[in-house]
Amino acid sequence: MTRPTVYIIGAGLSGLAAAVALSERGWSIVVHEGARQAGGRCRSYHDATLDMMIDNGNHLLLSGNAAARAYCRRLGSEAQLVGPKEASFPFVDLADGATWTLRPNMGRIPWWIFRADRRVPGTKASDYLGLARLMRAGKSDTIASRMACAGPLYRALWQPLLLAALNTDPPESSAALAAAIIKETLAKGGAACRPLIAADGLGAAFVDPALRYLAAKGASLRFDHPLRRLKQENGAVQALEFSDETIALGPDDRVILAVPAPTAAALIPGLSAPTAFRSIVNAHFKMAPPKTLPPILGVIGATVEWIFAFPDRVSITISGADRLLDVPRDTLVATLWDDIQRATGITDPLPPWQIIREKRATFAATPEEDAKRPGTRSALTNLVLAGDWTDTGLPATIEGSIRSGNKAAAALAVG
Numbered sequence: 001m002t003r004p005t006v007y008i009i010g011a012g013l014s015g016l017a018a019a020v021a022l023s024e025r026g027w028s029i030v031v032h033e034g035a036r037q038a039g040g041r042c043r044s045y046h047d048a049t050l051d052m053m054i055d056n057g058n059h060l061l062l063s064g065n066a067a068a069r070a071y072c073r074r075l076g077s078e079a080q081l082v083g084p085k086e087a088s089f090p091f092v093d094l095a096d097g098a099t100w101t102l103r104p105n106m107g108r109i110p111w112w113i114f115r116a117d118r119r120v121p122g123t124k125a126s127d128y129l130g131l132a133r134l135m136r137a138g139k140s141d142t143i144a145s146r147m148a149c150a151g152p153l154y155r156a157l158w159q160p161l162l163l164a165a166l167n168t169d170p171p172e173s174s175a176a177l178a179a180a181i182i183k184e185t186l187a188k189g190g191a192a193c194r195p196l197i198a199a200d201g202l203g204a205a206f207v208d209p210a211l212r213y214l215a216a217k218g219a220s221l222r223f224d225h226p227l228r229r230l231k232q233e234n235g236a237v238q239a240l241e242f243s244d245e246t247i248a249l250g251p252d253d254r255v256i257l258a259v260p261a262p263t264a265a266a267l268i269p270g271l272s273a274p275t276a277f278r279s280i281v282n283a284h285f286k287m288a289p290p291k292t293l294p295p296i297l298g299v300i301g302a303t304v305e306w307i308f309a310f311p312d313r314v315s316i317t318i319s320g321a322d323r324l325l326d327v328p329r330d331t332l333v334a335t336l337w338d339d340i341q342r343a344t345g346i347t348d349p350l351p352p353w354q355i356i357r358e359k360r361a362t363f364a365a366t367p368e369e370d371a372k373r374p375g376t377r378s379a380l381t382n383l384v385l386a387g388d389w390t391d392t393g394l395p396a397t398i399e400g401s402i403r404s405g406n407k408a409a410a411a412l413a414v415g
C-alpha cells in the first residue's frame with residue numbers, strides 16, 4: 001500500500017516546520033520550493049561582494065518564542081540561538097550621547113520599573129502603567145488609540161521595540177498584535193525576553209538542520225520548482241501544475257500551501273490575504289567588531305536602529321524602511337556608517353559593505369491588514385495554508401511562521 005502524500009509548497013520556515021511536524025505521522029512528504037535554496041525570507045547565503053556567508057537580514061528572537069525554540073530543539077540546533085543569561089538591552093541615543101541598559105528582572109512581577117538603573121533614563125515607574133490600556137486592545141484598535149505615541153518612554157522604549165516587532169510604524173500598527181507579542185515576552189518577565197540571535201547564521205539554526213532531519217526521515221525536497229497553478233474542481237485541488245510536469249492528487253493526498261501572501265492569492269482566486277507590506281533594510285560591514293561592542297545595541301535618534309556584532313562583521317537593521325528603498329546605495333551607506341561610528345566609537349574608514357533591501361519583508365501590521373489574514377483551513381477541502389501572513393495572532397515573525405506550519409500539520413492530522 002502506498003502512503004498518502006502531503007505536498008508542501010514553499011520551503012520557508014512555515015513549510016519546513018510543517019514538514020518536520022508531519023515527518024513522523026505516516027505521510028509521504030514532498031516539498032516543492034520555487035527558489036534554489038530553502039529558508040525564504042530567513043536564510044543565509046554566500047555574498048560575493050563580501051566573500052562571506054551572511055544572512056538576508058539580522059533576525060532577533062526572544063526567549064519567549066516557544067515554538068521557534070521547540071522547533072530548533074527537535075532539530076538539535078537550539079544551542080545555535082545565543083544570548084545573554086538575563087534580559088538586557090543596551091541603548092545609545094545619538095541625539096545627546098546618552099547610554100543606558102534596559103534590564104527587565106527575570107520574574108513576572110516587574111519590579112525593574114521601580115529601579116532607575118534598569119529603566120529608561122528620564123522616566124518614572126508610573127509611566128510604564130500606560131501599557132495596561134494597550135494590553136486590553138480590540139482587533140480594530142491602533143497603537144495610537146491605546147497609548148501615547150510621544151514622550152521619553154515612547155521614544156526610547158516602545159517605539160524601537162514595537163517597530164522591531166511589528167515592522168510597521170507603531171502609531172498605525174495593530175494594538176492587538178503588539179499586545180500579543182508583549183503578553184508572550186515582556187509581560188512574562190525577563191526570563192521570556194532574553195534576546196537570542198542565530199550565532200552561526202540563520203541557515204545553521206533554522207534551515208540546514210531541518211533539511212538534514214527531513215532527508216533522514218525520507219522526505220523529498222525539490223528546489224527550483226515553483227508551483228504555477230492549482231488545478232481545482234469540486235472544491236478541491238485535483239492537480240499541481242509545474243512548468244515541467246503536472247502532479248495529479250490521489251483521494252487521500254493533501255497540500256500545504258506555505259508561500260508568501262501575494263503568491264497564495266494568485267494561486268487561489270478570491271483568497272483573503274494581506275496586500276500591504278513593509279520593507280526592512282540590512283547592511284553588513286566586513287570587519288572585526290571592537291571588543292566593547294555588545295552583541296546587540298539599540299540606537300535612538302539615528303537612521304540605524306539596531307547594531308549587531310558578529311565575529312567577522314558589524315551589521316545593522318532598519319525596520320519599516322520604505323522611505324529608504326530609493327536612496328542611492330552610496331548615499332545610504334555613508335549615512336549608516338556615520339551612525340555606526342557615532343554609536344560605537346569605531347573610527348575605521350568604511351570597510352567592504354553590502355546593503356540588502358527586502359521590499360516585502362512582512363505584511364503591514366495594521367488592523368486593516370490583520371483583518372485580511374485567513375485561517376489555516378481554506379475553501380479547498382484538501383489544502384491548508386501556512387505562512388507568517390496567515391492568522392497566527394502574531395505579527396510576521398519566525399515564531400508566527402513556525403506556529404503556522406505546526407497548525408497546518410495539526411489540521412491534517414485531524415482530517
Ligand SMILES: Cc1cc2nc3c(=O)[nH]c(=O)nc-3n(C[C@H](O)[C@H](O)[C@H](O)COP(=O)(O)OP(=O)(O)OC[C@H]3O[C@@H](n4cnc5c(N)ncnc54)[C@H](O)[C@@H]3O)c2cc1C
Nearest residue numbers: 010012013014034040041057059060226227387388397398
Ligand atoms: C530582512 C528581514 C528581517 C526579519 N527580521 C525578523 C526578526 O528579527 N525576527 C523575526 O522573528 N522575524 C523576522 N523576520 C520575519 C521572518 O523572516 C518571516 O516571518 C519568516 O521567515 C517567514 O517565513 P514563511 O515560511 O512564512 O515565508 P517565506 O520565508 O516567504 O517562505 C515562502 C517560501 O515559498 C517559496 N515560494 C514562493 N512562491 C513559490 C511557488 N510558486 N512555488 C514554490 N515555492 C514558492 C519562497 O521561495 C519561500 O522559500 C524578518 C524578515 C526579513 C525579510
